[in-house]
Amino acid sequence: MTRRSDRDRTSRSEPVAEQGNSSSSVTDRQARAQAREEERARVKRSRRRAALAVVAVVAVIVGSAALVYFTPLLSVRTxxxxxxxxxSEQEILDRLEVPSGLPLVRVDAAAAAQRVASIPELASVRVQRKYPSTVQVTVEERVPVAFVDFPDGTHLLDATGVDFAVAPPPPGVVRLVTDNPVFGDPVTKDALAVLDSLPPLIRGQVGEVRASTLSDISILLLDGRTVVWGNKDNSERKGAVAIALLSQPGQIFDVSSPDLPTTK
Incomplete structure (x- = not known):
């Protein structure tokens, strides 16, 4: 009797245990499903916030661009x-071609500088945008150092040999005589280099520079005397020797060989 009762109790208790395990499994599945749903909702919220942030950034960029491009506060006024x-300043402004009221960001400084640089008298041009409303044009003009007589008039040359103007020579600008007095000509280039290297005591007395070849450069002084320079080499040494020789009597002072100068 006792054994049967134990079996009966065991049989009756087993279904209860299975029912408890089943309820626990259902609860776990529901919890996991809820967690997944919450995670999906969290991801959606994160994506929504990210999208809103992107929209805000784009709006700021577009607004800033519109401000720069269209506001009169950042347009050319000066x-x-x-x-x-x-x-003349007017000639520079005409070549610049930058209208008043144009947004500064739309000013092509490089192109504007090229247009102004087409003025022959200018050696260099720089155009800068200076916010909020200014365009600054900085120019360097060519300085005439020599002139050449052509059938159409007197042409002015700078130290590099650029022929940039037809005009009367200013004081101190000397005559240049070469066979081909144009920019890039080797003889002209060396003759101008010698002129540029002269010490001030001689430079102020020069009236003309002549050169038939690279090794036959001569300096004619305003008083009629001549300094035979030879080529452009050792110009500093030749200048020092020439200063000493010019204190002596003579008409022709040859410093082409500065260690063996001669006077005639």
Whole structure:
């Protein structure tokens, strides 16, 4: 009797245990499903916030671009020209072609500088945008150091040999005589290099520079005396020797060989 009762109790208790395990499994599945749903909701919220942030950034960029491109506060109101003396400011402004009211960001500084640089008298041009409303044009004018007589008039050359103007030579600008007095000609280039290397005591007395070849450069002084220079080499040494020789009587002073100068 006792054994049967134990079996009966065991049989009756087993279904209860299975029912408890089943309820626990259902609860776990529900919890996991809820967690997954919450995670999906969290991801959606994160994506929504990220999308809103992107929209906000784009709006700021577009707004800033619109402000820069269209607001009159950042448009050209002043054009400043620096460094011009012989070239008129109006000529520079005409070549610049930058209208008042144009947004500064739309000013092509490089292209504007190229247009202004087409003025022959200018050696260099720089165009800068200066916020909020200024365009600054800085120019360097060519300085005439020599002139050449051509059938159409007197042409002015700078130290590099650029022929940039037809005009009367200013004081101190000397006559240049070569077979081909144009930019890039080797003889002209060396003759101008010698002129540029002369010490001030001689430079102020020069009236003409002549050169038939690279090794036949001569300096004619205003008083009629001549300094035979030879080529452009050792110009500093030749200048020092020439200063000493010019204190002596003579008409022709040859310093082409500075260690063996001669006077005639």
């Amino acid at each position: 054009i400043s020209v620096v460094g011009a003396s012989s070239v």
